[in-house]
Every structure is written in C-alpha cells, then in structure tokens.
Amino acid sequence: MLAARGLNNASFSDAYANAHPKRAATIPFDPATQYVSTTGVHEFVPPGEGDLRGPCPGLNAMANHGYIPHNGVATIDEFVDGTDQVFGMGFDLALFLSVYGTAMDGDLLTGTFSIGGPTAIGALLGENGLTGSHNNYEADVSPTRGDLYQYGNNYQVQLSQFQQLYDLDPTRSSYTVDLLTDYRRTRFQQSITNNPYFCNGPVSGIAVQPAAYLFIFHFMANKSAEYPEGLLNGDVLKSFYSITGPDENLVYTPGNERIPDNWYKNAIGFEYGLVQFVVDLNLIALANPQFLSIGCNTGTVNTFTPVDVADITGGVYNAQTLLEGNNLACFVLELVVMALPTPVGALVGLISQLLDAVNPILEQFTCPKLLEINESVLEQFPGWSGPGA
Numbered sequence: 001m002l003a004a005r006g007l008n009n010a011s012f013s014d015a016y017a018n019a020h021p022k023r024a025a026t027i028p029f030d031p032a033t034q035y036v037s038t039t040g041v042h043e044f045v046p047p048g049e050g051d052l053r054g055p056c057p058g059l060n061a062m063a064n065h066g067y068i069p070h071n072g073v074a075t076i077d078e079f080v081d082g083t084d085q086v087f088g089m090g091f092d093l094a095l096f097l098s099v100y101g102t103a104m105d106g107d108l109l110t111g112t113f114s115i116g117g118p119t120a121i122g123a124l125l126g127e128n129g130l131t132g133s134h135n136n137y138e139a140d141v142s143p144t145r146g147d148l149y150q151y152g153n154n155y156q157v158q159l160s161q162f163q164q165l166y167d168l169d170p171t172r173s174s175y176t177v178d179l180l181t182d183y184r185r186t187r188f189q190q191s192i193t194n195n196p197y198f199c200n201g202p203v204s205g206i207a208v209q210p211a212a213y214l215f216i217f218h219f220m221a222n223k224s225a226e227y228p229e230g231l232l233n234g235d236v237l238k239s240f241y242s243i244t245g246p247d248e249n250l251v252y253t254p255g256n257e258r259i260p261d262n263w264y265k266n267a268i269g270f271e272y273g274l275v276q277f278v279v280d281l282n283l284i285a286l287a288n289p290q291f292l293s294i295g296c297n298t299g300t301v302n303t304f305t306p307v308d309v310a311d312i313t314g315g316v317y318n319a320q321t322l323l324e325g326n327n328l329a330c331f332v333l334e335l336v337v338m339a340l341p342t343p344v345g346a347l348v349g350l351i352s353q354l355l356d357a358v359n360p361i362l363e364q365f366t367c368p369k370l371l372e373i374n375e376s377v378l379e380q381f382p383g384w385s386g387p388g389a
Helices: 012-019 059-064 076-087 090-105 118-124 158-166 177-194 206-221 235-238 272-289 309-313 327-339 349-366
Strands: 071-076 110-114
Touching: 012 272, 059 076, 059 206, 059 235, 071 076, 076 090, 090 110, 090 272, 090 327, 090 349, 158 235, 177 206, 177 272, 206 235, 206 272, 206 327, 272 327, 272 349, 327 349
Parallel strands: none
Antiparallel strands: 071 110
C-alpha cells in the first residue's frame, strides 16, 4: 500500500520520512557511473536559430548539452536514454512521460516530440509540442513558468516566481521536497487568485503539476557520498533555470538552461521511477487534499469551482475514495493509459512496453476498473478549451 490511512493530519515531512525510512543510508554513490559530463560532445551550446526550447528546464538543458538532439525534437527512445543518462530517471517513468507526450502532442508516425513549439511541418500536421500542450501535458501552477492565460506565455521563466522559489531557503543551501511542497501550495492559491482561467485538470493538475515540483529535487539535486539522495543548493537551481547574477540582481536568459559542472545523477539501481513518483504523489495529496480538486475558475479570479470526481470517472472514484489506499495512484495511471491513442507507426511497440510496465502496478495495487473518463464536465469553463473558444 502506498501510504497508511490516517496520514491526513500528519505533517508532510513526517509522512515522507515514514515512507522513506533511512533510505539515504542504503543508497550507494559511485562517482564513475553517476558523473554527468558537461565537456566535449556534451559541452554547453546555446540554442540557435530554429532550435526549439520550451517550459521544461530539464529537457532544455538536455538539448543544450547534446543529450537529446540540439534542435529540441527527439524520439521516445532518445528521451528515455537522455533522462537516464542525465538524471537517473527510471525507465518506466521516462517511458510513461515520453509516450504520453508524443501520443498527445507529437508525431505518432515517427514517434517524435518537440520540447518547445511545433516544427514548421509539425504545425501543419496538428502537432503542438510541449509548449502547445496546455491543459494536456503542460499545466497551470508551474513553479517558475507563468500560467498561459494569465501571462500569454507558458514557457519562459517569470522572474518573480523564480525569486519566490529561490527565497524558500534564505541560506540558498538546501531546497527540500517539503519546502517545494510549501511553495506549490502558495502557487496553487496564486493561480486561483490571479488567473481568471486557471484550471486543475485530471491529468494536467493531478499528475503533471506535482511532477513539476517533485522533479526539481529528485532530478536536480546533486548526488554525493555525503548526500546520496542529493543536495539542491541555489547555484544548482540557478543553473538549471538559466538564471545568472547576484541574489539582488538575478538575470534570466531564455533557453540557456545548463547542467552544472561537477554534477552527479541518481545512483544506478536507485533511479527515481514510476512507483516512487506515485508514492510521493499520494503522500503529498494526503497532506494537501486541495491539490486533488479538479475544476477551474469561471472567467474571473477567485471563482474556483470543483467538479465531481464521480462524474469524471463514471462513479468508480469520488472525492473520498480517491484518498483511500492506492486509489490515487490507480486513478493517475489509469487516466494516462486511457488517454493513449490506438497504436500506430513507431508507437506500436512503445505503447506495448508502457503497458507492460504499468499493468503489473495496477494489478499489484488491486485497482478499481476505470472504464471511462468524462472530461466534458470541464467544457463549461472558459479556461479548459481556451478563452473565447
């Protein structure tokens, strides 16, 4: 079971500690296999004309260092290999994210996906890329990027938001999961208060939004013998977010995200994968049930209106049962599987691999069978399909 019932009243830090007992003592550190090169073929090269960069700092850094194609358009295999080489992301989680992104907003025939907007040809074919996947793969309440319908831009860092993130630790020495969760609570309320078109969708809000915060620590924290789970300080944070300058005069250079020098990824055999992610997602939701409120503002600020989870799931889940046992993990995994298209082209074998990874988890968790997902209940909100749609 992901988490014992009754954790709702416990602090997140206590719940997290209970789920990760003395884990750091069991994690090895091998500088030879965990070192991530930033020299030679992986020396930093800023994006040039025609190169695509988008809202994900990690993917932008991978492209700038040649761990995926420098133009920002990669195959699923390249995403899976690159996220392993750079971050130590588990194969199942990398495949999960890459297949979903490609299936929803990429090229189904070639199995490629843009980390920014669509290519010229892709735009003609209806591809959106990561930048154009709002309420689908990209979501409101980003740590550093602005809500699309608030700023008209969802891929550039808003310095005011980065400053909030940076100031979480005044010493700039250690940004932790619980600090990042505190910040997510702040950002969630800011979107309700400032974005008249804010939406918290079934996949974009329940799965993608928490990933944006969890991944900051689990993939950006620098591993060492002293800190095998990682230590994330201000300099590392600035590097991954393309921020330079002294604390009192921070400067953002779009698209110039860097992997820090002398940087080490997750240990081999201790990659952060799909099961670890849904464990963390579940624990955070137990302590912060407001994150599970699916719904939107109605066109003016402070009008957040939730919809009934039972209406979305055909009664399989409701607001109460979603927080019981493994149900939240089941809900997230089933949602994404149900969103996958009929396999064609390069996706045939990859979707089969993804199902091979997900189905045993669903069986292990004894998940209720979700037969439908009804997102039409969200069409009443102007922020769901876009203002004026």
